[in-house]
Amino acid sequence: MAESEHEHLCRYSDEQGFTCDLESNDSGWCYWHDSSIIKDSPSDKEKLQEYARNGGMLRGISLKHADLAGIDLVNHHHKHGFDLSHADFYRADLTNAHMFNTNLEYASLMKADLTEANLHNANMKHCNLLGIKWQSTKIKNIDIGDELTQEIQARKAQDNYDLVLALDLFEQSEEIYRDLRKHAERAGMFKLSGRFIQKELTMRRYQMKKPSLARLMSKVVDLFCGYGEEPLKVVNFSIGLILFCAVLYFFSGINFEGQQYYFDASLPFTTNLNHFFSCVYYSVVTFTTLGYGDITPIGISRLIAATEAFTGSFTIALFVVVFVKKMTR
Template identity: 25%
Template sequence: MLLDNLNKTRDNINLQLKQRINNSEEYDKEKIFINKIIITNFTYRNIKMNNKFFIDCKYKNVRFIDCDLSKSKFMECIFENVSFENCNFYNGSENIVVFDNNIFSNCTFIKCNLKKAIFMNTSIFDNKYILSDMRNIIISMSYIESIYFKDCDCSSFKTINTVIKKIEFEDNHITKFNEDTFIDKMEINKLDEMSCENLFRVYKSLENKFEGNRLFNISREYYYLAKCAERKLLKGVNKIKSYVFWLLCGYGERPMYALITSLEILLFFTLIYMFSGLYVDGQVIKYSSNFILNLPIDNLFKDFFYSLYFSIVTFTAVGYGDITPTGTSIVFSAVEMILGVTMVGIWTATLARKITR
């Protein structure tokens, strides 16, 4: 799922989320309600805890081993130093497991089936997911301080409106992503330097993981986001160079940027030629700020299009010779020619790479 149509992607995920929640709520009346229990230093082994509604419960230093937690809902619960080992959270029905307004701190999921689980308004601190099925999970309106994956299946895994401070992949094989895996873009305009650095590392990790799954087009989208976050960290000349690289071609990922910049250069030099001088059909086009106000509009438009035509043939290094520069226009035309050759090369290379991927 690409980032180039972000609003549409978010709308689709929100629609999926709403449908799942509505389907799940139809089963809430069938659930057994469990309120305000506190469990510490205990091990649940091979226990069926499915079809329960846990409200305001707290688990600390607890192990769930080979337990069935499918069709359950957890609301305003706290999990601290909790381990889920070979547990099942999904039984194939529409009655999926929902975590709403929970806190997970230093929790581990090992060989768990979390398929289609929903995490809403949830805070996650130092969680580890190892060899787990995380297909079609949706994490919405949540905060992730640190999350760790090892050899999980994250096909169609999605986050939306969620802040991620740190994400790590330490695979023996590879955590699976597919074209529907989506980690939502996080805004960087109001972030401090430390937050920008964390965001840069998150995007770089995602870039590498998508590339490892041979999803090169999506990988480069996260590369672009990483470069945008990195730009906030740069100082002085390096920051200026990064801005120029972004403006010219969007760090090699936005061919349209190169095209727009090229059009801006063409128009800029068109205006310069009108004031610096061109020789056309035995006449010289050369304006001054006072003289331009007294000319008929027809002459102004005609001379503008002559100048635009000359700018285009100079920018593309065609140079028919029917219009020649005079005075300082000679220098400006040389500069435009160099810029033109450069921009055409940048645009062609950027576009070709996008098409090839």
């Protein structure tokens, strides 16, 4: 008898061990997990809300093309929202839907209409976000994770040498980040949009030929300033370059008032330390192109100084541009 009853239950199960205890229809799935049933009747929205309130299994439910405009899927008076992970909302109408704090991990919102929907605090890690309509969607504190599903799949495709598939997936990732960036900008969430534009341009770089000058330049810009979104990267690079050049001056030598300063193992530690600090001072002066003239380079230090001065002038200008861009948003 128990086996017979079990055979009539929905066959939904996932890798975390979750199963559905609703009675199945002829397809072997329950009403909510049956992907062949389009939930677009006037009563489906109310039924789904009641099903959720009564603790029904929401993981993996199929809501493709569903008409859920204005639905309330907020788990009121509870710390955690409803678990809609692995759910399929392909092309679903979720306009003005209330989905605050919902768990949409591994779900698919591909081409769903989220116009004016409330997704504050939603967990959207590994969620398929391709082609979503984001107009006026509330996305404060959403968590999309460090990588999109398409990014992860693209890297796997690269590992399998399927470069055509990888290119397509990186292009999808770029589109998703672009849409998110534009929406965040419209909503005045500039810190979030800054993160999205970095990811957007990174995905674009991955689509460039390797090796190529365009890809190299894109990587350099990322390393220098995070595509204009991280002024501290410029500061850290400047400090690193100053110290690096100071070490080079310390071993190649500089001239101060007719006396050469460089590392000499025969000299006392304090003397060498004083020479090194003089090299640091000279490196700062050269980097900032102040050029006091009290210290001059000798030998190969001249080439190092010329390179540092050129790089320093460029880096300072870059910092000003990036800093002003961030502060004027």
